[in-house]
Amino acid sequence: KAGVTQTPRYLIKTRGQQVTLSCSPISGHRSVSWYQQTPGQGLQFLFEYFSETQRNKGNFPGRFSGRQFSNSRSEMNVSTLELGDSALYLCASSLVHNEQFFGPGTRLTVL
Amino acid sequence: DQQVKQNSPSLSVQEGRISILNCDYTNSMFDYFLWYKKYPAEGPTFLISISSIKDKNEDGRFTVFLNKSAKHLSLHIVPSQPGDSAVYFCAASKHGSGNTGKLIFGQGTTLQVKP
Numbered sequence: 001k002a003g004v005t006q007t008p009r010y011l012i013k014t015r016g017q018q019v020t021l022s023c024s025p026i027s028g029h030r031s032v033s034w035y036q037q038t039p040g041q042g043l044q045f046l047f048e049y050f051s052e053t054q055r056n057k058g059n060f061p062g063r064f065s066g067r068q069f070s071n072s073r074s075e076m077n078v079s080t081l082e083l084g085d086s087a088l089y090l091c092a093s094s095l096v097h098n099e100q101f102f103g104p105g106t107r108l109t110v111l
Numbered sequence: 112d113q114q115v116k117q118n119s120p121s122l123s124v125q126e127g128r129i130s131i132l133n134c135d136y137t138n139s140m141f142d143y144f145l146w147y148k149k150y151p152a153e154g155p156t157f158l159i160s161i162s163s164i165k166d167k168n169e170d171g172r173f174t175v176f177l178n179k180s181a182k183h184l185s186l187h188i189v190p191s192q193p194g195d196s197a198v199y200f201c202a203a204s205k206h207g208s209g210n211t212g213k214l215i216f217g218q219g220t221t222l223q224v225k226p
Contacts, residue, residue, distance in 0.1 A: 004154070006154075031211070032212075033212040033213065033214070035214075035216075042218045043202075043214075043216040044216075045212075045213045048212025048213060050212070055211045056210065056211045092154075098145070098204040098212070098213075099145065099157065100212075101157055102147075102154030102155045102156070103154050104152075105153075107152075
């Protein structure tokens with residue numbers, strides 16, 4: 001079975017721009033969660049989607065948003081980028097409650 | 112408010128010996144715990160998990176122990192191999208409609224296994 005895939009793997013943007021990241025879960029997994037990893041804050045939960053509905057949300061500003069499509073693929077969007085948004089963004093999918101399988105991540109650099 | 116803590120940023124062991132990675136948590140509502148391994152430029156890889164109704168779970172060279180009264184869990188790797196060198200994250204979750212899909216991670220421990 002193919003694992004979780006994320007595109008793009010690397011991205012460079014400038015402050016004020018917006019960005020969209022994509023995640024394809026493992027086939028059959030309907031839950032997709034997103035995390036931000038930074039050296040200072042570690043891995044932090046952004047939000048989770050299940051059957052095209054956001055079920056849970058972490059403590060991030062409204063500039064961070066996401067959606068899920070009928071095929072369980074998910075996207076996350078960050079608007080009005082700030083320097084502090086530079087991070088590794090990880091997507092994870094799960095079948096069994098909270099046994100999550102992660103993709104390779106998208107490394108976002110904001111200049 | 113760090114609910115999951117890995118107090119040792121790094122650990123170095125000799126190949127063939129036991130590696131013990133520790134994790135403490137503060138929220139007694141956590142009912143499921145996981146360990147992940149992460150290499151640079153890759154996403155975390157799931158290793159092993161344990162439910163709060165158990166105190167031990169084994170999978171090959173990996174064993175996780177849970178001490179609920181102490182709010183402490185540990186991952187034992189026996190025998191350690193150089194390929195085990197990576198960052199290890201402890202994560203916790205709790206059931207409930209407001210907690211779906213959310214893992215709380217520790218800060219990670221970098222394990223180095225020397226040949």
